[in-house]
Amino acid sequence: MKKMADFDKESFKTEVKNNVKILYRRDIEEATPQMIYQAVAYSVKDDIIDRWIETHKEYKKQNAKKVYYLSMEFLIGRLLGNNILSLGYYPQIKEALEEMGFDMDFIEDQERDPALGNGGLGRLAACFLDSLSTLGYPAYGCGIRYRYGMFKQKIKDGYQYEVPDDWLINGYPFEVKRAEYAVEVKFGGYVRVEQKEGRNHFIQEGYSAIRAVPYDLPVVGYGNNVVNTLRIWDAEASQEFNLESFDKGEYSKAVEQANLARTLVEVLYPNDNHISGKELRLKQQYFFISASVQSAILKFKETNDDIHNLPEKVVFQLNDTHPTVCVAELMRILMDEEGLDWDEAWDITTHSCAYTNHTIMSEALEKWPIELFSRLLPRVYQIVEEINRRFVLKIQELYPGNQDKIKSMAILYDGQVKMAHLAIAGSFSVNGVAKLHTEILKKRELKDFYEMRPEQFNNKTNGITQRRFLAHGNPLLAKWLNENIGEGWITDLSQISKVKVLVDDPKYQQEFMNIKYQNKLRLAKYIKENNGIDVDPDSIFDVQIKRLHEYKRQLLNILHVMHLYSELKENPDMDMYPRTFIFGAKAAAGYKRAKLTIKLINAVADVINNDASIEGKIKVVFIEDYRVSNAEIIVAAADVSEQISTASREASGTGNMKFMLNGAPTLGTMDGANVEIVEEVGAENAFIFGLSADEVMKYEREGGYNPWDIYNSNQNVRRVLTQLINGMYSPDDPERFRDLYDALTKEDIYFILKDFDSYAEAQRRVDAAYRDTSAWARMAMMNTACAGKFSSDRTIEEYVKDIWHLKKIKVDLPK
Ligand code: 26Q
Numbered sequence: 001m002k003k004m005a006d007f008d009k010e011s012f013k014t015e016v017k018n019n020v021k022i023l024y025r026r027d028i029e030e031a032t033p034q035m036i037y038q039a040v041a042y043s044v045k046d047d048i049i050d051r052w053i054e055t056h057k058e059y060k061k062q063n064a065k066k067v068y069y070l071s072m073e074f075l076i077g078r079l080l081g082n083n084i085l086s087l088g089y090y091p092q093i094k095e096a097l098e099e100m101g102f103d104m105d106f107i108e109d110q111e112r113d114p115a116l117g118n119g120g121l122g123r124l125a126a127c128f129l130d131s132l133s134t135l136g137y138p139a140y141g142c143g144i145r146y147r148y149g150m151f152k153q154k155i156k157d158g159y160q161y162e163v164p165d166d167w168l169i170n171g172y173p174f175e176v177k178r179a180e181y182a183v184e185v186k187f188g189g190y191v192r193v194e195q196k197e198g199r200n201h202f203i204q205e206g207y208s209a210i211r212a213v214p215y216d217l218p219v220v221g222y223g224n225n226v227v228n229t230l231r232i233w234d235a236e237a238s239q240e241f242n243l244e245s246f247d248k249g250e251y252s253k254a255v256e257q258a259n260l261a262r263t264l265v266e267v268l269y270p271n272d273n274h275i276s277g278k279e280l281r282l283k284q285q286y287f288f289i290s291a292s293v294q295s296a297i298l299k300f301k302e303t304n305d306d307i308h309n310l311p312e313k314v315v316f317q318l319n320d321t322h323p324t325v326c327v328a329e330l331m332r333i334l335m336d337e338e339g340l341d342w343d344e345a346w347d348i349t350t351h352s353c354a355y356t357n358h359t360i361m362s363e364a365l366e367k368w369p370i371e372l373f374s375r376l377l378p379r380v381y382q383i384v385e386e387i388n389r390r391f392v393l394k395i396q397e398l399y400p401g402n403q404d405k406i407k408s409m410a411i412l413y414d415g416q417v418k419m420a421h422l423a424i425a426g427s428f429s430v431n432g433v434a435k436l437h438t439e440i441l442k443k444r445e446l447k448d449f450y451e452m453r454p455e456q457f458n459n460k461t462n463g464i465t466q467r468r469f470l471a472h473g474n475p476l477l478a479k480w481l482n483e484n485i486g487e488g489w490i491t492d493l494s495q496i497s498k499v500k501v502l503v504d505d506p507k508y509q510q511e512f513m514n515i516k517y518q519n520k521l522r523l524a525k526y527i528k529e530n531n532g533i534d535v536d537p538d539s540i541f542d543v544q545i546k547r548l549h550e551y552k553r554q555l556l557n558i559l560h561v562m563h564l565y566s567e568l569k570e571n572p573d574m575d576m577y578p579r580t581f582i583f584g585a586k587a588a589a590g591y592k593r594a595k596l597t598i599k600l601i602n603a604v605a606d607v608i609n610n611d612a613s614i615e616g617k618i619k620v621v622f623i624e625d626y627r628v629s630n631a632e633i634i635v636a637a638a639d640v641s642e643q644i645s646t647a648s649r650e651a652s653g654t655g656n657m658k659f660m661l662n663g664a665p666t667l668g669t670m671d672g673a674n675v676e677i678v679e680e681v682g683a684e685n686a687f688i689f690g691l692s693a694d695e696v697m698k699y700e701r702e703g704g705y706n707p708w709d710i711y712n713s714n715q716n717v718r719r720v721l722t723q724l725i726n727g728m729y730s731p732d733d734p735e736r737f738r739d740l741y742d743a744l745t746k747e748d749i750y751f752i753l754k755d756f757d758s759y760a761e762a763q764r765r766v767d768a769a770y771r772d773t774s775a776w777a778r779m780a781m782m783n784t785a786c787a788g789k790f791s792s793d794r795t796i797e798e799y800v801k802d803i804w805h806l807k808k809i810k811v812d813l814p815k
Pocket of ligand 1: 118119121273359364433652
């Protein structure tokens with residue numbers, strides 16, 4: 001058995017060569033880069049496995065309480081580099097590979113991003129797993145092994161095209177299939193009631209059965225030998241049942257099951273903050289929840305004999321409402337399979353489940369037609385009925401005769417199952433993801449629930465892992481930090497505040513900005529190779545990367561670029577610091593307006609980038625296929641972080657934290673975690689603009705505002721609006737952007753015109769501030785220095801203390 005301290009370069013090299021032979025029947029000289037990557041990954045995996053086994057022995061020995069983080073999405077990003085970093089021999093492997101004639105970055109680039117998530121919510125789950133392992137807390141991530149992850153984005157003629165993400169095409173070296181832990185999941189059919197031993201037994205019959213097969217991915221803690229598990233479920237046809245069906249001549253049932261197995265985990269729904277009420281989506285949810293809860297209970301029983309103690313050993317954290325069927329599925333198992341009565345089962349369930357809310361966007365609140373829900377999950381639906389009946393009774397007891405309360409809180413209403421209400425009824429904890437967000441939940445969205453049970457509500461401000469987004473993504477800054485403040489920040493980000501003593505020193509300022517410059521060169525190279533555009537590394541890199549959504553207001557950003565360009569054309573001598581506006585964003589495949597916004601950004605880029613008369617003072621770049629791996633490169637190179645959502649709409653944001661950590665001040669609204677970023681770094685080290693959340697919500701209560709008031713009184717706004725429909729950016733089809741024009745002038749529900757002037761003014765402040773090199777360096781450094789709070793390690797410690805109550809585990813490797 002190999003141990004961390006014993007990393008031996010020569011045996012590593014031998015192992016890599018050997019792996020190439022075993023895997024591909026080739027000598028290393030004939031191996032492709034992909035083969036080398038696989039061979040390296042397998043030898044890293046070898047080291048991980050030992051730690052993985054030891055970790056789980058320790059959990060068993062201590063009968064440790066575990067958190068099951070249930071999530072439809074885990075946007076983990078590439079694993080090779082991070083795993084090596086966590087094992088503690090990144091420099092050694094880099095050196096070994098160099099001696100073999102390979103470049104580490106190039107080998108890492110061979111790995112496909114496992115893109116099993118959309119955006120913020122999925123990436124948060126991945127950061128949480130990283131922190132759980134690094135802090136030594138027992139945890140499982142439970143999710144779905146989508147055959148196709150988030151689509152790859154191609155830009156052709158300025159439009160987005162979606163290409164399937166066949167991430168498993170070469171095999172994924174870090175996963176382990178655990179066929180021995182497969183379980184069965186049942187869909188459809190009907191429920192028969194049988195009286196036995198004085199109580200009712202509920203038996204589901206005529207169902208379709210699917211075999212859920214787990215694949216485990218290691219989650220490697222940083223420098224501590226702890227390896228947790230991300231368990232993703234694959235669906236297979238339930239073989240035994242098939243044969244039985246054939247015997248009975250139930251051919252069509254067998255075919256139906258095989259088809260369901262094939263389609264169930266086929267693809268991740270590429271919607272972010274938007275519901276698509278598709279039947280298959282609900283099937284996916286129940287599939288992975290039933291499998292995960294079954295396997296958690298089996299695991300619990302290995303070391304416990306009284307099911308009543310479940311809440312002492314297991315906590316299920318629901319990542320938004322997507323896993324909410326967990327509440328009813330756990331009830332079903334406890335009653336139908338463990339033989340408990342309702343009250344016992346309810347007590348256990350409501351002490352085991354906790355729910356995190358990630359959104360207040362009404363179009364993202366999950367509801368399912370009862371007709372569909374009950375057809376697909378007949379037994380689970382019966383249980384939801386009973387949960388609802390008892391919950392409504394409780395509401396009536398508290399508020400006799402108050403129909404409004406029932407309307408706003410019932411789980412079943414108007415023919416729908418309201419998943420958030422089920423989650424709240426079945427959980428002991430409900431949390432939001434930033435202070436402002438949690439306040440809005442308490443005061444507005446979930447007001448009635450809060451008033452009924454205030455102690456249930458709590459805030460857990462999001463965080464990000466500094467291991468991926470600094471140690472791995474920004475190696476130059478990481479090295480600088482190690483040299484100047486020590487390595488403690490890697491596992492204790494509060495220590496990064498030590499940078500504060502350096503912020504006024506010209507020598508350190510220069511070093512810091514020089515690192516930024518090197519990172520801008522790296523990004524410029526990436527942009528040249530991937531977009532064919534030359535960008536000036538001396539210009540301000542102004543970056544907005546996130547999912548394309550109207551509330552995130554990429555449209556405000558590009559309208560301002562159009563404005564700036566018009567100003568420059570009118571006044572060629574205008575004093576402006578050269579700026580590169582960088583965008584990266586995927587639009588949900590069916591989200592027309594979002595896709596049109598991408599086209600607009602590219603159309604504006606085309607005009608501006610090809611206008612020699614402005615001497616390159618403005619460049620616009622849309623980076624194709626924004627994803628975790630290129631985020632690491634983009635964030636490290638940013639000068640300005642665009643976080644410009646309509647106040648009250650962005651629950652937290654986490655990109656904002658990545659930029660701050662990497663020394664880019666926020667240009668943003670007082671929304672989500674921006675509020676707390678400003679609290680930490682000081683308003684003088686950010687560029688804040690726009691309506692406050694209270695102001696936005698007040699307008700909304702009053703039925704909105706009138707965009708024509710702005711149109712009439714603001715010449716700059718009028719000019720860019722006109723450019724949307726006069727063909728300036730669409731000479732071949734002047735009507736192309738009409739829909740954007742209409743959205744802005746009819747209702748402007750995202751307050752883009754309303755915030756336009758304030759945003760333009762904040763942009764002028766950025767321009768002015770950047771010219772003072774030393775003051776800017778200080779501001780950038782202050783952002784890094786004040787980012788300590790935004791480590792996901794801090795977030796996880798809060799979840800552990802307030803919700804999960806886990807104990808840290810130490811893992812030693814046998815000598
Ligand atoms: C639901 C049903 C059907 C299909 C798709 C969905 C779906 C999928 C993804 C609904 C929502 C999401 C994702 C939501 C999300 O990413 N929310 C973000 O969560 C982050 C982490 O807490 C916050 O920082 C962001 O502010 C929030 O937008």
